[in-house]
Amino acid sequence: MITKEEFLILYEKNLSGKCTPEEKQLLEAYHDEIAMPDDKWDKSMGSKQQLYNILNAKLHESMGSANNNRRFTKQYNWLKWAAGLLIFFSVSLFFWKQKQHTTPYSALTKVQPVVIRPGGNKAYLTTSNGVIITLNGIKNGKLLAQSGTQINKLKDGLLEYSGQQPGNEQSSADENAYNILNVPRGGEYQLVLADGTKVWLNSASSLKYPVSFNGKERVVELSGEAYFEVVKNDAKPFKVLVNGVTVQDLGTHFNIMGYTDEKEVKTTLLEGAVKLINQGHEAFLKPGEQGMLNAQQTGFNIKDVDVDDVVAWKNGLFAFNDEDIQTIMRRISRWYDVDVVFPAQFKRKNFGGTISRFKDVNDVLNALQLTGSIHFKIEGRRITVMP
Secondary structure (H helix, E strand, C coil): CCCHHHHHHHHHHHHCCCCCHHHHHHHHHHCCCCCCCHHHCCHHHCCHHHHHHHHHHHHHHHHCCCCCCCCCCCCCCHHHHHHHHHHHCCCCCCCEEECCCCCCHHHCCCCCCCCCCCCEECCEEECCCCCEEECCCCCCEEEEEECCEEEEEEECCEEEEECCCCCCCCCHHHHCCEEEEEECCCEEEEEECCCCCEEEECCCEEEEEECCCCCCCEEEEEEEEEEEECCCCCCCCEEEEECCEEEEECCCEEEEEECCCCCEEEEEEEECCEEEEECCEEEEECCCEEEEEECCCCCCEEEECCHHHHCHHHHCEEEEEEEEHHHHHHHHHHHHCCEEECCCCCCCCEEEEEEECCCCHHHHHHHHHCCCCCEEEEECCEEEEEC
């Protein structure tokens, strides 16, 4: 079994002629396993049969299949698959909008062809003594050594702290050596901390962390969004501080979203267990749960979520799950490093779908425009949203 993200990535690779024979066999085995469940369909989305026929034809065309009458059999989430697949096949960028009326594609006007490229591997390292190092453009290899720890740039987009010896006592000055990794808008970066914990930082995010973990706890400070794979150490709990919330665990995988321009701090657990702490309130998460806290509430709100959607950014995708356009455009703004303007008293509009983060911004906006209820104007790096 392969995930929908792996399926879409392989299809895009196949279209560019880079698939190995083994990968083509894998695609052939799974390319028909898509269905259009009736209980998920809304008449306002348009003709179900027409979209089915388009997708079916393009799937078989891309795989070189001669049998165009094979049936889709398994009950997968067809809407998300279709959105991504139609993008990769350049048919038309299909998105669906929930709770809104749609208009025919022929009545829409495409976003102006201003090319705004997606983000990439960009970050700035600020050392404990104030030195700022621009990581993109620097050759791979050893950067420097601090507090008995070696800092290496392994490849574009990956920084590693290594060489710390267990039980190696450092001076008090060394114990206070904190570095900061800043990822600007339009960037992303990966980091391996001195204890082996892996961190993926999303755009417009930063992480403050010790060069080496010498105390009784492993404490880092996050601004923005990051995904953590924490190395288990019962003797040294791992804690993330973000916007007044403390996320504590002993070894697990979780995502934290705590941008200052968002109303909530959201922690989503994929594996293990974590404890959330805020002003005397505590909550425990199980895998598949998300804990939310905003300034207007007391305590945490816990709910079940689709973890694949939450960490889609880490896997190169935008995944919108009935989200309002303001939230969606904040994510687009960070990743493409653009400014977004809304008219006064703009009405709430919700959208859903999946699309590659590595498409030009025009592709993403045109997909949203296909709903017929929203339009965009691009001037330089400024996007104006219009009803």
